[in-house]
Amino acid sequence: MNPLAKGIRDYLALRRGLGFKLVxxxxxxxxxxSFLARKRSSHITVALALERATQHAQQQPAEWTARLCVVRGFARYWSATDPLTEVPPLGLLPYRPARAQPYFYSDHEIRKLLRAAKTRPSIDPLRPCTYHCLFGLLAVTGLRLGEALGLRLGDMDWSEGILTIRGAKFGKSRLVPLHTSTCKVLADYAKRRDERFGARAEGYFLVNLNGNRLDKGEVHRAFYLLSRQxxxxxxxxxxGPRLHDFRHRFAVETLLRWYxxxxDPKRRLPILSTYLGHAHVTDTYWYLTGTPELLGAANKRLEKRWEALNAGSR
Incomplete structure (x- = not known):
């Protein structure tokens, strides 16, 4: 194994040890x-990194930027070992990936969606209950879709009302407490599911018509259909509105309640960050600029602090 290949292996092992999957x-x-080997180069240069990133002219600029970012991260690490390594600077390519603008669901819209999911005709009598349960769970917990679909029967502690989320985005497990009303809906679904498929400790909590894990693509298609309906x-x-926007709404609602x-939301932000399964608190800060209502609450808090400071200085 040449030094560069070993460096890549060690770099990936280090990052994965911190919880990143890096597929x-x-x-x-x-x-x-392999590209460097074909170029007969044993060192990373900005020119070669840029050439590789933009090699396929038919691809979108977003793909070029993503490819260059991958190399930049490794180059920063590898430059400590190989002083001839050049780290591609930020902004080398014009494209700036933008986060999708979140949609803030109203309570009325969520109720309409859940009602539509529960009453939608289906050849599978469990299917309406499954989607009603899934969409409701996303709305009240802020779980990622993959986390909800990955729940197994043994992940629910009925006596304590706590979900265990295993193998989440950054490989970390966490506990998610549930309201008693949510537990009641989940218990009702579990009873219906067990009556049909039997209780299997290792089985998935939310299942398709064959009793297996729900498919993400199928879930999105069902959501789009109901959204149009x-x-x-x-x-x-x-x-339009996405399933992931339930997660955004949950975070914003939590911050608004604190305000x-x-x-002080900033003092309590680590709690929300842990609950949501974020790797860093900075990932949660994005929600602080989420909605006009949240910004208004933040401004009111700031005004009160200024008033208190001014009163104290008189």
């Missing part, structure tokens, strides 16, 4: 190492 990074770095999306719209109760 795309591994493939991208191996391709880049209740008017959340236009019939011919390719974009309204006179608590």
């Amino acid at each position: 795309r990074h591994e493939a991208g770095l191996k391709e880049f190492a 209740i008017g959340l999306r236009a019939v011919d719209a390719s974009r 309204r109760n006179g608590e």
Whole structure:
């Protein structure tokens, strides 16, 4: 194994030890190492990194930027070992990936969606209950879709009302407490599911018509259909509210509740960050600029602090 290949292996092992999965990074770095070998170069240079990133002219600029970012991360690490390594600077490519603008669901819209899910005709009598349960769970817990679909029967502690989320985005497990009303809905679904498929400790909690794990693509298609049915999306719209926006709403609602109760959200942000399964508190800060209502609450808190400071200085 040449030094560069060993460096890539060690870099991936180090990052994975911190909880990152890096599936795309591994493939991208191996391709880049092969590219350097074809170029007969044993050192990373900005020119070669840029050439590799933009090699396929038919690809979107977003793909070029993503490929270059993968190399940049490794180059920063590898430069400590190889002083001839050049780290591609930020902004080398013009494309700036933008986060999708979140949609803030109203309580009325969520109720309409859940009602539509529960009453939608289906050849599978369990299917309406499954989607009603899934969409409701996403709305009240802020779970990622993959986390909800990955829940197994043994992940629910009925006596304590706690879900265990295993193998989440960054490989960390966490506990998610549930309201008694949520537990009641989940228990009702579990009873219906067990009556049909039997209780299997290792089985998935939310299942398809065969008793297996729900497919993500199938879930998204069902959500889009129901969204159009209740008017959340236009019939011919390719974009609109997403399932992930339930997670955004949960975070914003939590922050708003803290503001309204006179608590300091920034002090409590690590709690929300842990609950959501974020790797860093900085990942949660994005929600602080989420909605006009949240910004208004933040401004009111700031005004009160200024008033208190001014009163104290008189």
